[in-house]
Amino acid sequence: MSLELFGHPFSSYTWKALIALYAAEADFEFRVVDAGHPAHIEAVQSAGPLGKFPVLRDGENLLFESTTIIEYISHHHAAADMLIPGDADAAIGMRMLDRMFDNYVMAPTQQVVDEYIRDAENPDAVRIGEAKDKLDRSYAWLEGWLQFYPPLDHITLIECAAAPALFYADWVHPIGERFPRLRRWRAHLLHLPPVAQCVEDARPYRPYFPPGAPDRD
Known part of the structure; x- marks a missing residue:
């Protein structure tokens, strides 16, 4: 099987x-x-x-x-060292970034979505504001980190975590012009073939995005 x-x-x-x-x-x-x-x-x-x-x-x-x-x-099921490197220190760094995207980008994004699921007509503005503040702090940290992480044309654990997190985070709280590296990297990620496949397969479901999906991407 x-x-x-x-x-x-x-x-x-x-x-x-x-x-x-x-x-x-x-x-x-x-x-x-x-x-x-x-x-x-x-x-x-x-x-x-x-x-x-x-x-x-x-x-x-x-x-x-x-x-x-x-x-x-x-x-x-993958080639050696492709998704996660065999070198222990390099793998630790990747796993740290994986947790960064799940806990500090996707989690506050989900908090915003949850508020609209809870009450689409009257989401809690305070909770949404708190979540967006967290995203701004994460965007700023990633903007600095990207000085040392060039865009890759192959997929690692980092790209697997970053692409969906940044895709949806930018929908609920757009990545502003003060984060040019992060904006460019998000665009780069969305053009990687494995990511682009996910974007296209999800397109029919956009009307169901609780806060409303933007007319882009």
């Missing part, structure tokens, strides 16, 4: 795992998790305590959490 990834095309963390699979040119089947596929929902709910996707199934192995899935792909 080939690899199976359970998730949804509009999910940022599903993107994260998909980008790794596309970059590794892995043979896999994508299983959409929605009301029309109860067996896929059941597989996801059986994997972890909260029933969240993405979930990767490889024979008897069932893994949840996108970073763990990428670690597994790197070890079993």
Whole structure:
């Protein structure tokens, strides 16, 4: 049986795992998790305590959490040192950036989205303001970091985490002109073939973005 990834095309963390699979040119089947596929929902709910996707199934192995899935792909289904380097110190640096994008970019982005899910007509302006302040701090840190990280034409754990996080973060709180490196890098990421595939596959779902999807990207 080939690899199976359970998730949804509009999910940022599903993107994260998909980008790794596309970059590794892995043979896999994508299983959409929605009301029309109860067996896929059941597989996801059986994997972890909260029933969240993405979930990767490889024979008897069932893994949840996108970073763990990428670690597994790197070890079993990708060329050596492609997604995560074998050098221990370089790998530590990549894992730090992975947590940066999940916890300091995607998390406050999700906070904004959650406010619109909670009450689309009257989202909590204070909570949204706090989340956007966090994003500004993260944008500023990344702007400085990018002095030392040239845009790559291949995919690593960093690109897997950064592309979906920055894609959606810029939708809820646009990356301003005072962050030119970050703006250029986001554009570069969206043109990488594995990322561009995710962008296109998610396009039909844009009307469902709770705060409203911008007419770009």
